Amino acid sequence: MTSATPAVRPRFEDKLRAIVGEAGLVTAGDEREPYEIDWLRKWRGRGSVVVRPGTTEEVAQVMRLCNEARIPVVPQGGNTGMSGGATPDDSGAQVILSTTRLRAVREVDPLNNTITVEAGVPLARVQEEADGVNRFFPLSLGSEGSCTIGGNLATNAGGIAVLKYGNTRDLALGLEVVLPDGRIWRGLRGLRKDNTGYDLRDLFIGSEGTLGIITAAVLKLFPKPAARATAWVGCAGLEQLVRLLARVRDACGDRLVAFEMLTGPSLRLILDQVADVRNPLEGPHAYHALIEVADTRDEGLAALLERSLAQAVGDGLIDDAAIASSLSHRLSFWKIREGISQAQVRAGKAVKHDIALPVSVLPRFVEAAETAVRGVMPHAHIVNFGHLGDGNLHFNVLLPKNASAGKVAEANALLNRVVHDLVVENGGSISAEHGIGQLRRDELRHYKSAVEFDLMMTLKQAIDRNQIMNPGKLI
Ligand code: FAD
Ligand code: MLT
Ligand code: ZN
Helix, strand or coil, rough: CCCCCCCCCHHHHHHHHHHHHHHHCCCHHHHHHHHECCCCCCCCCCEEECCCCCCCCHHHHHHHHHHHHHHEEEECCCCCCCCCCCCCCCCCCEEECCCCCCCEEEEEECCCEEEEEECEEHHHHHHHHHHHHHHCCCCCCCCCCCCHHHHHHHHHHCCCCCHHCCCHHHEEEHHHHHHHCCCCCEEECCCCCCCCCEEEEEHHCCCCCCCCEEEEEECCCECCCCCCEEEEECEEEEEEHHHHHHHHHHHHHHEEEEEEEHHHHHHHHHHHHCCCCCCCCCCCCEEEEEEEEEEEECCHHHHHHHHHHHHHHHHCCEEEEECCHHHHHHHHHHHHHHHHHHHHHHHEECCCCCCECCHHHHHHHHHHHHHHHHHHHHEEEEEEEEHHHHHEEEEEHHHHHCCCCHHHHHHHHHHHHHHHHHHHCCCCCCCCCCCCCCCCHHHCCCCCCCCHHHHHHHHHHHHHHCCCECCCCCC
């Protein structure tokens, strides 16, 4: 890697300025800082400069310049990622390319059920635009006010409606991408069928800024749900929740949108750390679920869910349930669920595991993982929650707030090995929705087969010949 020496940096900055103008460049140290620290405040780096192109053509010119000068580029959207993928290293040599000025909604086509947006458009804006034409964009994350569509695509984000609508990958039809050498791949096709060779779109989705800059996307829109019913459930064990999931699915079919899980200790943490939330049920429960069903027609949806849950209580499968009686009641349930990220940041330093397993395997996995974690850390504060309907758990361990960087790194290595070994033994994935970034790069190398890793490396070398795209991340 060639670093920008102080002697050449001003000239390089001038060249960038000539492309993006004064408004597109952030050079002062204190103004760069928000781009150099991640949302979790876990990673801090130092970029040489932050460049904010306003058009795809400007992105292409910036990439051409960086490629010729062999200057590494760190793509960044809303900077809400959970794996350190958007934070530069501390060399002061990497250019942060922020997409936050790529904000245009290029087209909304309700007849084709598509929306075409630029990468820096916040997720919440896409939801609003869809709503404006009586359509629905289903991707939904706790960070939706800040995260961008480009970041969602680059991480293949999941969230709370994957059960019905799939991951971001399932919601994208076409992409526009600037390659590391500055060429533009114009793949903005709004097609549901296109078998013209290798799927380049799926190659860039989930590539975490290591293959190119996603500058725009065509996304799928769906019919807008007219009715929703939301419930909060308490029960004694995970086995019961998994069986409840199957029952609710049988009863509600694909009207089931979300089935989120919080353990008793995870709920406790939220109640302690987040203002204006309260337990929806009387008394403590070992496990909780937030269940939501939705439909384009309201044909007794709430009654259907209520019947299903009443039967589950009657059969002794669950202990208690509350159905939201109003919009504000429903939002109060979601406020609890979405409070978990902030609650962890406030309470300590989390060793995070973002894992996926077959849903049927989860109860015995969790039992084994809790035993294994306590085997190496007897008083571990396990914070287990996640998207149970997708088999995706955030099986985290919370360390004290004053834990030193060394202690956190030590605990991370120890607990990752214990938990990830069990995940892989049980046919699971060590990265369900947050991506690899810098957090799990060593873990990826540890667990990927030689064939898979070699194929990934071959693609990386073919597309990013000078290795300038987000070095130190993913691969
Ligand atoms: P950034 O953080 O800026 O970047 C993430 C990665 O994508 C980096 O590797 C970066 O280099 C790359 N990148 C960004 N933009 C581009 C681009 N245009 N082209 C190429 N590469 C790019 N994630 C989930 O999956 N599910 C959740 O439920 C969820 N909940 C969250 C709740 C909270 C409160 C927070 C803070 C985060 C949550 N996240 C969740 C994580 C995060 O919001 C997602 O990963 C999101 O997709 C990141 O988008 P971003 O725009 O912030 O990307
Ligand atoms: C969630 O499910 O709430 C998110 O993935 C965020 C997190 O893990 O903190
Ligand atoms: Zn999640």
